[in-house]
Amino acid sequence: MHAFSSPIRTWRFLLWIGGLAMAAPLPAAEVSFRNDVMAVLSKSGCNLGTCHGNARGKGGFQLSLRGQDPAADFAVLTHELFGRRTNPNHPEQSLLLRKPSMEIAHEGGKRLDIDSPEYQVLREWIAAGMPNDRPDARTLKHLRVTPEEAFLAASPAAKLPAAKLPAAKLPAEKLPSGKLPPAKLADPAATTSNPGWQQQITARAEFSDGSVRDVSALAVYELSQPIAEVSHDGFVSGQAVGETTIIVRYLNQQAAVRLAFVPDRPDFIWKGPTPANFIDELVFTKLKTLKINPSPVCDDATFIRRVMLDLLGLPPTAAEGEQFVADSFPNKRSVLIDSLLERPEFAEWWAMKWADLLRIEEKTLDRKGVENFHAWLRDAFANHKPLDQLVREIVAGQGSTYEVPPANFYRALRTPFERSEAVGQLFLGVRLQCSKCHNHPFDRWTQDDYYSWGNVFGRIDYKILENRRRDSNDKHEFDGEQIVFLNELGVAKDPRTNQPRSPQFLGHATILQPRRDPLNGLAEWLTAAQHERFVQVLANRTWQQVMGRGIVDPIDDFRATNPPSNPELLQAISQYLVAQDRVAQDRVEAEHAAIDQPAATATPDPKTNPKTNPGGKPFDLRRLLRVILNSQTYQLSADFHESNQDDEANFSRSLVQRRSAEQLLDAISQVLEIPLEFAGYPAGRRAAQLPGVTTTRGRDGSKGNGDADQFLKLFGKPPRLQSCDCERSDETTLGQTFQLVSGSLINRFLTKKENRLGTLLASNKTDREILSELYWTTLTRPPTADEYTATLRFLGQAVDRRAALEDITWGLLNSNEFLLRR
């Protein structure tokens, strides 16, 4: 067959000419392949990954994914299958029309109505002989959508507000034939949606020749949350209370429309707490718009438990809890926050979070590297190292991995593209992986961007001074010192051309000077206070660590099509993070406090309010944490009510999460007073203090019981092989409940004679005192009256008091209150 390809092509060409001559009462060029046909292929879903956009095509027909490569699609549509796919002599006989209209069987179902404008576009293009666009044909420059954001309040169903109807919409620019039926407008009566929840989206394409075209009927609409329906022409009908982002796509451009469907709550009265700082102002402003009342502020016991788990990874001891609850000092929460931020466990807890992301694990870094790098991180947090400096030192880390701890960052990332993906994901909040093989379907990044950015890291190389690995087959294993250095000759090649692309910072037009040290340049560019994205990523990550959810969420997925749930809030905490001095910080607070007048009376006076941090430098982690933790928003209860029960994204209540592996294990150890055992570490090392992942390969040959390690793994401690928060799991599994119900560790801890239960039973304490201490220790509260009655009776009547106390403790350790952070 291949041998004949040349004559066939000639024959096809003649046919093509013939088609051109016979069909087309119109000049062929008027249906644009790139601007019309490609739009139809997208609109009809032909080029989705599940259909012909699949990397292997479908049914022998392959299009580029989401139409990213019009040239390739043109070739496929015009030069394959001997003209059966597109037949200009008999356009209606073309498979391109017959299959999607289901005139003949099509696995993908019916995609086109014969009387639809899309069908007509394809038919006319085929009839015209499948012309390609002239080189000077106009190309798409911008896609603009209106509105970009809208809060749609439900209206009482009886009244149909005319304003919400798809009003005098710009008529879709007529296609050349003039034969197109007018774009179908959705019939609002046909939808079950509340009339207040309807919105026409208008998409306008701006072309290189300055022309503007309404492409609302040609664009593709995709929803982040399936709570609305979007008609063919962009008419949105909300179906449920909530927020959704509609991604509008036309050709190679995308834009986002953020819509909120606000319930009809005519009796809504704002009942939120008095704002404590600018964060509350911004959060509450949005909640008011959504007619959502936040939960009330939580009680002291819940607060100390929450803030200690969030900042230190540890629950309060019974004494800490009781003392705090009894304390009558009005500013005790602020005082507690300040004292927790200076505890050594804070630095350890934050070092652990970063160690997850920086891939601090033994196989590649070796035990010494793991311990050095981890200790360096811990010290950085303990010593208030500003976050920009921390990141600068990490991304510019070179030298001996034993002498320069942050050089281990690149020791862990062995190839240029692992490095570029990691730095992008961690510090720029972008997931570039998609654009390695094809242009990113939901973001602006192209393959060119990917390989230009990758080559920034192309010169990093290693001098392996020693490698005492145990398995000579294992090229991932390193045990011994290495020097990370810049190799003059190092490059990262683009596999499409087998040539390196000129190195460029991501999204930055300037090409790097070949002579310059790319890593120092990278560090400067990346961490500049003016680098908005970098600052936002850090601020958002910090927010997410204590709030349980990012303002942009997931926190490493910033893109136009995944907008922040509260842009002003993200902006404000970002500004706060980099504000140069005290005055500037106050200005940030004051500006935002002024937004909402009714609450302005409560604006704290920065000079007297101990909640704000005096002094403080830009990129100070504690300063940002302090303002977040002192907000009423952070301190809201997790209890929900009718108006905020469905809210996940607007911080109207505290989010409940399963406690992490380390939080659970360290708390169980603290409750039962049994130190944990990890191989190679002294007894009493807490799980949150472990520098690496595995403790079973200690060089000294020592072996722990191993069940503590297994517990951590089971509850989602990550293996640290990905530069992503997503690697840590907070899901609940059957294996976990088995471990908690009948697992070896929990049983061993409960039954060990000299644990807290043994101490309590041997003391002179009354049963009531014993139970009180047990409750305060596990749940940071005393037993309720019901609980006292039941457990006192249970303990009092027990033949085996020890067993009964074990059973009660088991019940406490397996309770939602213990397992969940709220």
Next chain:
Amino acid sequence: MPLIDSRMIPRRKAIQIGGMGMLGLTLPRLLQAAESTDIKRGRAKSVIFLYQFGGPSHLDTFDPKPLAAAGVRSHYGVISTSAPGIEICDQLPKTALVMNEVSLIRTVHHTMKNHNPAAYYALTGHAPPLDDIRLRDSQELFPAYGSVVDKLAPATNGMPTFVAFPHVLRDGEITPGQHASFLGKGHDPLLVTSDPNDRRFALPELSLPSGVDAGRLQDRREIQKLVNRQVQQLEQSVGARGLEAYYEKTLGMLTSSKVRDAFNLEAEPQAVRDRYGRTTYGQSCLLARRLVESGVKFVNVYFANNIGGRRNEGGWDTHGFDNTRMYPILSEYQLPLTDQTLPTLINDLKERGLFEETLIVWMGEFGRTPRLNDNISRDHWPQCYTVMLAGGGVKRGFVYGTSDKQGAYPDKDPVQLDDLIATIFDLIGIDPQTELRDKLNRPIPVSAGRVVSGVMA
């Protein structure tokens, strides 16, 4: 008070806590129903995946080439089988009697030459990024088949969807592809590493700690519920999703007999146990039958925990290293073990009426070199090898694809490994094109292969 009352409850009643009827209704299951899945009615309800770690020689098992030159052809002869026209190695006489029940695919091929990457490919149906001898397991790699089934079409009868035993595969490092990876730990297999051939074989997960009987467990549960009642809203929070359901399920499995019974090999007649052979692998095959009988949907049985090949233990990796020789080891170990278990399993499933609804897959990570090496043994050969499919939805007494005269390359109807896996998913009613989402939320099809409809009955 409930706590005291529970003391009055007879033990028999206490055992009913956490009734099995609740088990199908975990929240994750309700949630997954909302995701886009394409579950057709499969021809097979369950799969027994008999994984032959190390890589069996196709020329010395199911694709003999008696006419090939010395140095290529097997030292063994061939025998005719119950399927007219199908010949296999004469060391598998009992297996020959069930060849009328199975399909052989003699042209499976891929390009991974090392055990871990090839095994990962065989266990997940997705090619690894590199043919890396110590391919590192991470959540960027694909989940095991059973985990995909648990995600898309979980068992709803109180039994686990996916059970794997009696080993963890390892070649230097743990072989990737044995767990749920990016689908989340909730879809990991119930992994059993105790030896089914051990007299005291029991699931540690299904045993209560010593000193804790069902009565105490009931007390504990009551206390837990009492505490949970104090903050009732917590149970409804997103963070608590599934927690209570998992407690129900755990307690149900600890106290009810259904799951425990399925694992109780003592309940089998001695004759049946003997027929499977008193070996770890033999009893594992028997356990697999018991599990599918009780409603487990995917069972991975691992032939060995390591690639083996030097002694009469481990897997099929018979290079002849260290002055060992392949043929004596095959004759004394792998082939007799196979000939005892494989036909026994097929016949047992048939006798119990389970064969029609159970898909058996017998495969390793690759075949072995057509040319005997200097050790009169064979090395790795992914370019062409044989996989056996039998049971639910598969043709009987059938060979798909022909290898060349040496058994070196596919001659007719080559089958990519992806295609084979797509076929398996299709047979159990999961459209291989169904999209999964990885940790970065990228859509990835269950399998990129094309279904080999030629082997379907």
